[in-house]
Amino acid sequence: MFVETTRLIIVFLATAGGFTLAQQSPGDHAILGATLGAALGYVAGGILGRLLGQAMGMAERRIEQASPARLLAGTFGAVGAGGLALLVGFPLIVLLPPMIGWPALMLLVWIGVYGGAALAGHNAEGLLAIAGLSTRPLVRASPYGATVEEGATLLDTSAVIDGRLLALARAGFLKGAVLVPHFVLDELQAIADAQDPVRRRRGRRGLDLLDAIQRTSGVEVHIIDDEVLEHEQVDAKLVALARRLQVQLLTVDSPLQRVAELQGVHCLNIDSLSEGLRKVHVPGETLRLPITRQGKEPGQGVGFLDDGTMVVVVDAAPLVGQEIDVRVTGNVQTSIGRMLFASMAAED
CATH class of the missing domain: 3.40.50.1010 (5'-nuclease)
Incomplete structure (x- = not known):
C-alpha cells in the first residue's frame, strides 16, 4: 500500500511536470509531455517507493531498539537543529536562483535535522538530566540505548x-x-x-x-x-x-x-x-568415593563425587559409611544432572 501510494504521488507530480515543460516548448505537445511524464513517474515511483519502504523498515527497527530517553532527546535535537538551519539558510532562496537555492536550503535543513538528532541522542541522559526530566538523576547514566558494546x-x-x-x-x-x-x-x-x-x-x-x-x-x-x-x-x-x-x-x-x-x-x-564442566567418566574407569546411603534397589549403595555427581554402586549397601574403589560401568543423563553406575572394583 505504501509503495502504490508513493507511486501515485510521483506519477501525479511527473505528469504535471511533463505537461508544464511541454507547454513551454514550441508546438502543441502538452498531451505527449504529460503522457511521458506519467510513464516516467510510474517507473520512478515504484523504485522510489520500494527504497523508501526499506528505509522506513530499517528506521522502525532502530526505533524499537532505542531507549525512550534517546528518542525524546533525539526528537528535540532534530527539531531544534532543523529549525536553526532553516533560519540560517533562508537567505539562500533569496540570494540564489530558485533552482539552486531551494535544493541548497533542503540539504542544509537535512544536515541540521540529522546532526541534531545524532548529537542529542548520544547525550540523551545528560541532556534530560539538565532539563530536569530524569526520573533518577543520581543513578549513573548509561550509554546503552542503541549502540551496545559487543558481548555485553x-x-x-x-x-x-x-x-x-x-x-x-x-x-x-x-x-x-x-x-x-x-x-x-x-x-x-x-x-x-x-x-x-x-x-x-x-x-x-x-x-x-x-x-x-x-x-x-x-x-x-x-x-x-x-x-x-x-x-x-x-x-x-x-x-x-x-x-x-x-x-x-x-x-x-x-x-x-x-x-x-x-x-x-x-x-x-x-x-x-x-x-x-563436570569431568567425564568413561566405562572401565576406577574411582574412589565414600558410600553415603543405600539406593532405591536392594543391595545398591549411593555415593557422590567431589563435583556432586551421583554414583550408584551395585552390591555396596552393606558398605555405607566406608570409602571404596569402584569401576564405572555406565552413565545416564537425568533432569538433575549426570548419574553414574558402577560396581565394586575389588570384585572385577
Missing part, C-alpha cells in the same frame, strides 16, 4: 544471588560490560528487606556479591536506568530489555531461559555451564 551481558536477579557468578568473574570468564537494570536492584532490595530470614540473607548476599563483582578487575558493571513500562513482571522486563538492547541474558532460571530463547534472546545459564 544483562544480569537476572537469580544470577546476582547465585554465589558462582563472583567465582566466574574472578576467574576471568565474565568479561566486558555487565548490565544490571535498576528494577533488578529494586527486586534485590525487596528480597533483602523480606520478613523471611532465608530470603533476607539471600537478598543481602546478592547485594554484597554485586558489590564484589563491581570491584573485580576486567568487569565493568553498569547500573542502567532503562525502564520497560509495558511489562510489570521482572522476568518480562528482562526479556524485553535484552531484545531491545540486543544483549545476552545471564540467569540460573531455566523457565526464564526457555521463554527468552523463544523470543530470540541468547541466554547463558550458570547451571548449564556447571553441568558441562
Whole structure:
C-alpha cells in the first residue's frame, strides 16, 4: 500500500511536470509531455517507493531498539537543529536562483535535522538530566540505548544471588560490560528487606556479591536506568530489555531461559555451564568415593563425587559409611544432572 501510494504521488507530480515543460516548448505537445511524464513517474515511483519502504523498515527497527530517553532527546535535537538551519539558510532562496537555492536550503535543513538528532541522542541522559526530566538523576547514566558494546551481558536477579557468578568473574570468564537494570536492584532490595530470614540473607548476599563483582578487575558493571513500562513482571522486563538492547541474558532460571530463547534472546545459564564442566567418566574407569546411603534397589549403595555427581554402586549397601574403589560401568543423563553406575572394583 505504501509503495502504490508513493507511486501515485510521483506519477501525479511527473505528469504535471511533463505537461508544464511541454507547454513551454514550441508546438502543441502538452498531451505527449504529460503522457511521458506519467510513464516516467510510474517507473520512478515504484523504485522510489520500494527504497523508501526499506528505509522506513530499517528506521522502525532502530526505533524499537532505542531507549525512550534517546528518542525524546533525539526528537528535540532534530527539531531544534532543523529549525536553526532553516533560519540560517533562508537567505539562500533569496540570494540564489530558485533552482539552486531551494535544493541548497533542503540539504542544509537535512544536515541540521540529522546532526541534531545524532548529537542529542548520544547525550540523551545528560541532556534530560539538565532539563530536569530524569526520573533518577543520581543513578549513573548509561550509554546503552542503541549502540551496545559487543558481548555485553544483562544480569537476572537469580544470577546476582547465585554465589558462582563472583567465582566466574574472578576467574576471568565474565568479561566486558555487565548490565544490571535498576528494577533488578529494586527486586534485590525487596528480597533483602523480606520478613523471611532465608530470603533476607539471600537478598543481602546478592547485594554484597554485586558489590564484589563491581570491584573485580576486567568487569565493568553498569547500573542502567532503562525502564520497560509495558511489562510489570521482572522476568518480562528482562526479556524485553535484552531484545531491545540486543544483549545476552545471564540467569540460573531455566523457565526464564526457555521463554527468552523463544523470543530470540541468547541466554547463558550458570547451571548449564556447571553441568558441562563436570569431568567425564568413561566405562572401565576406577574411582574412589565414600558410600553415603543405600539406593532405591536392594543391595545398591549411593555415593557422590567431589563435583556432586551421583554414583550408584551395585552390591555396596552393606558398605555405607566406608570409602571404596569402584569401576564405572555406565552413565545416564537425568533432569538433575549426570548419574553414574558402577560396581565394586575389588570384585572385577
